[in-house]
Amino acid sequence: MVEWLRRQAPLIGDDCAVIPNGPADLLLKVDMLVENVHFRRAERSAADVGYRALARALSDMAAMGGTPKYALVALALAPWTTRRWVEGFYRGFLGLAKQHRVELAGGDLSHADQLVADVFLTGTAPRGKALRRHGARPGDTIYVSGPLGRRAWCFQPRLALGRRLRQDKAVTACMDISDGIALDLHRLMAASGVAAELHRVPLARGASEQRALHYGEDYELLFTRRIPFGKPPDGVIAVGKIVNGKRGSVTLRGETVPPVGYDHWKQL
Ligand SMILES: [Mg+2]
Numbered sequence: 001m002v003e004w005l006r007r008q009a010p011l012i013g014d015d016c017a018v019i020p021n022g023p024a025d026l027l028l029k030v031d032m033l034v035e036n037v038h039f040r041r042a043e044r045s046a047a048d049v050g051y052r053a054l055a056r057a058l059s060d061m062a063a064m065g066g067t068p069k070y071a072l073v074a075l076a077l078a079p080w081t082t083r084r085w086v087e088g089f090y091r092g093f094l095g096l097a098k099q100h101r102v103e104l105a106g107g108d109l110s111h112a113d114q115l116v117a118d119v120f121l122t123g124t125a126p127r128g129k130a131l132r133r134h135g136a137r138p139g140d141t142i143y144v145s146g147p148l149g150r151r152a153w154c155f156q157p158r159l160a161l162g163r164r165l166r167q168d169k170a171v172t173a174c175m176d177i178s179d180g181i182a183l184d185l186h187r188l189m190a191a192s193g194v195a196a197e198l199h200r201v202p203l204a205r206g207a208s209e210q211r212a213l214h215y216g217e218d219y220e221l222l223f224t225r226r227i228p229f230g231k232p233p234d235g236v237i238a239v240g241k242i243v244n245g246k247r248g249s250v251t252l253r254g255e256t257v258p259p260v261g262y263d264h265w266k267q268l
Contacts, residue, residue, distance in 0.1 A: 149207025
């Protein structure tokens, strides 16, 4: 179904939609956070839910090298939701928005059996310069922006790094890791029509390799870069290289890695 939809709507396929709009392209993102799918209310404060609802959308803006600008929030309140909870949600949301100069510009309110927070985010990138998924070529080096498998709930989206990568002419493709590196690298390779050989998976403290490969929600950037054009930014980690091979295939130390990560379809 997704492939069918992509044929009908060719702007679909990157972390944000890129809309030509004069000297700067417009970047559009929508991201939904659902109670009991993405969080349990007993485990997270309202402010933490509000923070993460925006952070996830900002991570996709970072993946495009974009500068975020305006956000709209549609909230479906659950029967348990109080005014105090909603205030807490917006405290967390607006705290992060302020850090990145994002202005809350409107939204919608409804109710449902479980709480849903849907964030719509706009941003910009210089015309034709947004980072995309389709540019990786054989010989490129694959990097991640940090260790994988366990990142903080209230993570800091990699916006500054994304903009830096967008200005680096050697960077060929980029996305963020939201569903595990195995699945997201497969997506990057499929979009670029190439294959990947991973040499290593850098692990966050306490994370296993399986978790780092197939667990989602690292929100680190995954990007490819031509060699030998200067040095990559400090702190990024080389994990492998792009090769000619079956479109979308990923190997780790010679073994095939299945494109398995968090999949909403499998949860139905
Ligand atoms: Mg993404």
